[in-house]
Amino acid sequence: MRIATYNINGVKARLPRLLEWLDETRPKVACLQEIKSQDEGFPIAEFEKIGYQGIWHGQKSFNGVAILADGTAPVETQRGLPGDPEDEQSRYLEAEVDGVRIACIYLPNGNPLPGPKFDYKLAWMERLRARMKHLWDLEIPCAVVGDYNVIPEDKDVWSPKAMASDALMQPESRDAYNRLLGDGWTDAIGTRNPRGGVWTYWDYQAGAWQRDHGFRIDHLLLTPELADRLTAVGVDKEYRGREKASDHTPVWVEITAA
DNA sequence: ATGACTGCGAGGCGCAGA
Numbered sequence: 122m123r124i125a126t127y128n129i130n131g132v133k134a135r136l137p138r139l140l141e142w143l144d145e146t147r148p149k150v151a152c153l154q155e156i157k158s159q160d161e162g163f164p165i166a167e168f169e170k171i172g173y174q175g176i177w178h179g180q181k182s183f184n185g186v187a188i189l190a191d192g193t194a195p196v197e198t199q200r201g202l203p204g205d206p207e208d209e210q211s212r213y214l215e216a217e218v219d220g221v222r223i224a225c226i227y228l229p230n231g232n233p234l235p236g237p238k239f240d241y242k243l244a245w246m247e248r249l250r251a252r253m254k255h256l257w258d259l260e261i262p263c264a265v266v267g268d269y270n271v272i273p274e275d276k277d278v279w280s281p282k283a284m285a286s287d288a289l290m291q292p293e294s295r296d297a298y299n300r301l302l303g304d305g306w307t308d309a310i311g312t313r314n315p316r317g318g319v320w321t322y323w324d325y326q327a328g329a330w331q332r333d334h335g336f337r338i339d340h341l342l343l344t345p346e347l348a349d350r351l352t353a354v355g356v357d358k359e360y361r362g363r364e365k366a367s368d369h370t371p372v373w374v375e376i377t378a379a
Numbered sequence: 380a381t382g383a384c385t386g387c388g389a390g391g392c393g394c395a396g397a
């Protein structure tokens with residue numbers, strides 16, 4: 122069972138590329154971020170044509186997350202991140218698929234800093250931690266996957282110096298991420314690539330892709346019940362080099378049957 | 380190096396329909 126996450130940067134602009142990736146790699150579950158679409162504009166029929174069902178949580182222009190599943194309907198368990206009734210940004214969607222609980226997250230970027238956007242990021246991360254504690258206490262196979270907008274360590278970025286002032290690698294951002302790992306969650310890509318040097322994002326600007334100037338910000342965090350079933354991890358790097366690509370690339374874990 | 384690129388909405392514009 123393959124669980125993948127992919128920040129697609131616009132579901133309409135990315136549709137041909139996205140359908141191609143689903144068709145070629147056939148993940149059981151595909152968690153999408155930055156669909157940048159309102160609920161009524163989500164092209165579910167296109168996914169159904171190739172055998173996927175899905176749920177989505179959109180908003181106009183920005184953000185938006187979706188969970189697609191091959192040949193089965195994800196059963197929604199949570200829409201929106203709990204903990205702040207004032208927060209109207211669509212960044213969290215959670216469902217059950219084949220006995221696995223899966224949360225799809227689009228964590229706030231947090232730039233520029235200091236400022237309200239960075240404060241929002243840190244507050245969102247504390248709310249995420251509370252939700253993840255809830256999931257942890259269920260003692261079930263569970264994955265919280267998506268665009269975390271955190272570069273965990275210096276080995277996860279092409280140049281720590283170039284990115285030093287960015288919200289993605291501030292000590293506060295890293296501390297909040299490390300608290301999740303400290304709670305027991307397994308960073309699947311990180312633990313399987315201890316030397317680092319694995320990127321999931323390359324900026325559109327300054328020839329970052331051609332120079333391999335990337336970093337790792339798309340993560341899959343697993344409970345022990347799921348980490349025990351982990352057989353492989355991967356980054357579908359070549360999709361970043363295709364025509365009209367997203368600036369992120371798909372990342373996945375392979376899990377054995379229960 | 381205050382750069383670089385992209386997607387989307389607003390809005391302009393052309394066009395179809397009333």
